[in-house]
Amino acid sequence: MDAQTFDRFAPFYDQDYRHYDEDLPLLVDLAQECGDPVLELGCGTGRVAMALAAAGCQVTGVDLSPALLAVARRKLADSPFAGQVQLVQDDLRHCTLERQDFAFACCVSNTLMHFTTPESQMDVLRNAHRHLRSGGRLFLALFNPDVRRLTEVNGLMELADRWEDEEAGTSVIKWSVRTVDWAAQLQDTLFIYEELLADGSVRRTACPFTLRFLWQHEAELMLQAAGFQVEAVWGDYECSPYDDQAESLLLLAQK
Template sequence: MAPKRERGRHGVGSKLERGTRHVESEPEGGTRHVEFEPEGGTRHVESEPEGGTREVEFEPEGGTRDVESEQERGTRDVESKPLARERRFDVLADLFDFDYPITTDVPFWVEMAKRANFPVLELGCGTGRILVPIAKTGVLATGVDSSARMLELAAKKARAAGVEGRLSFARADMASFSLDIKGYTMCFAARNSFMHLLVKEEQESSLASIRDHLVDGGILGIDVFNPKLEQVIGVRGVVAHDYTKYHPGLKRIITKRTRRTVDPFEQRQHLTYEYDLVSDDKTDRFSADVELRYYFRSELTLLLEKNGFAIEEIFGDYDFSPLRSSSPAMIFIARKT
C-alpha cells in the first residue's frame, strides 16, 4: 500500500493496535483499568519497579504463524502488501459474537450466494457469522479479514458446524489483496465493512483487487448504512449505553458504552467502545476506537461505476425491498463490467 496512507478501525500508534494492555496497581478491592487481552494468549511481561505500571503484550497462542502452518487449518496470511488493519480487531474478537448477535442480514447473503453459485468471497468476514451459514447450503466460500484472532474463531466455528471443507480463510487487508484462488462468482462486504476504508485511494485499490478476483460478470455486494442528517450533523461525544448483560463464557457481567463523534466534512464517524467486565472481586476496563467513512447513495454509485462496476440494484433492507429515504441500509448489488 502507499506509504503514509490513512488507516481505518483504530488510530495509528495506539496500544490496542499492538494488543498491549497497561495494568495500573490500585488499592485492594479497587478497579483496574486494563486493555483487554483475548483468552489463551501468551503474555510477555517487562519487569518494572514494584508498584509501577507493567506493560503486557499479547501474542496469539502459538506465536507467529507462517503461510504453511496456516494452510494446514485453512487459514493463510497474504503478505503481498502490509496489513494496514493488522491486529486492529484482535482485541475485540473474543467479544464480537457476544457484541453483535445479529442474524437479520444472514438470509439475504445466503440467498445471494446461492444465486451466484460458487465460489464466493467475503471481505471483513470476522468470526464467520455469515460465511458458515452460507457453507451449510453447500456453497464454497473464502473469508478475508485482517484480524488473526477473528479468523481463528471463524475456523473454529466452521469445524464445529462441519463445513470446514467448504470454507477457507485468508488474513489480508481488504484495501489491497491478492489471493491464490481467483475466479469468484460473487464478492461481498457486509454490515458496514467497506466503511473501514477511509480514503479514496483505499476504496479504489480495494475495488481493483475485487475486480481482479471476480469472473467476468461477477457480482459485488456492498452493505453500508443509509445516513440521515440527524445522524451525522452536530453529533460530538454523544455517549450511549449499549447493554449490561452476563457473559457465560467469561463469567462476567459486561457493560458496554459507545462514544460517538461525527465529522460531516470528512464524512467520518469516530466510535469509542468502552467496556467494563465485572466479577465478584474486580472490574476490568478497556476501550477500542473505530473510525468509519460513510457514503451517500450517489457518491457510492459513482465510485463503483468509475471503477468498473455497473449498478444492478440498490436495496434498502434485507427483505430485498428497494432503497427509500427512510431505509436503514444501502445494499448495492453491482456487476463487473
C-alpha cells in the same frame, strides 16, 4: 487501519452481534443464485461465511485481524462444514488469492467504511473486481448516514448493550460514543466494553475506530469507476427501495 484495531473486538464480537442475522437470508439467496465459489471481504469471526457454508456454498473469507480469524477457526473446527470454508489473513486492498474466478463477493457490516479515504475504498473495490469472474456480482452493505440521528448523539456516551458471558463468567456492559466530521464524511466511534469480574472488579476494553460513510450516488460512481455495473440499490434486506429514511445502503453490482 491496522489489525490491532480489530483484534480488540475478538473477545466480544460474537456476543455483541448475537441477535444480528437479518442480512443472512438475502446473502444466502444471492450466493446460491450466483453459484460457487463465494468470497467474503472482511469475514471477521465467520458469522456470514459459516451461514453461507451451511447453505452449501464454498467460501473464501479474507480478514486483516488474526484475533478475529482465530475465533472463526475455532468455530469452524467444531462445525460439519469446515472443509467448505478457507480463511485468509490479508489486506482487502492488496491481497492476491489463489483463485480469481469468484461468482459472488460480499462486503457487509460496514467493512468498506473502515477504509477511511476514497482512495483506499477504491482499492478494495478494484481488488474485488479483479477477483470476480466476468458476470460475477458484488454485494455491499453500508449504513445510511442518518443526519438527524448522528447529530443528536454526536459526542454523547450511550449505553449500547449488556449481556452475560457465561463462558468467561462475566457481565458485560457496552458503551458507545460517536463524533462526526461531516466535511470529511468520517465518524469516529469508541466502544467501551466493561466486564464485571467474579471478584467484583471491572475490566475495561476500549475499541476506537473510524468509519468513512458514503452517500448513494458517490457509492454508485465508485463502483462504476472500479469496473462494475450497479444492478440494484436497496434500503433494507427485504430489498425495499432506498430512500432517506432507510437504515441501510445496500448495493448489488456486476462485473
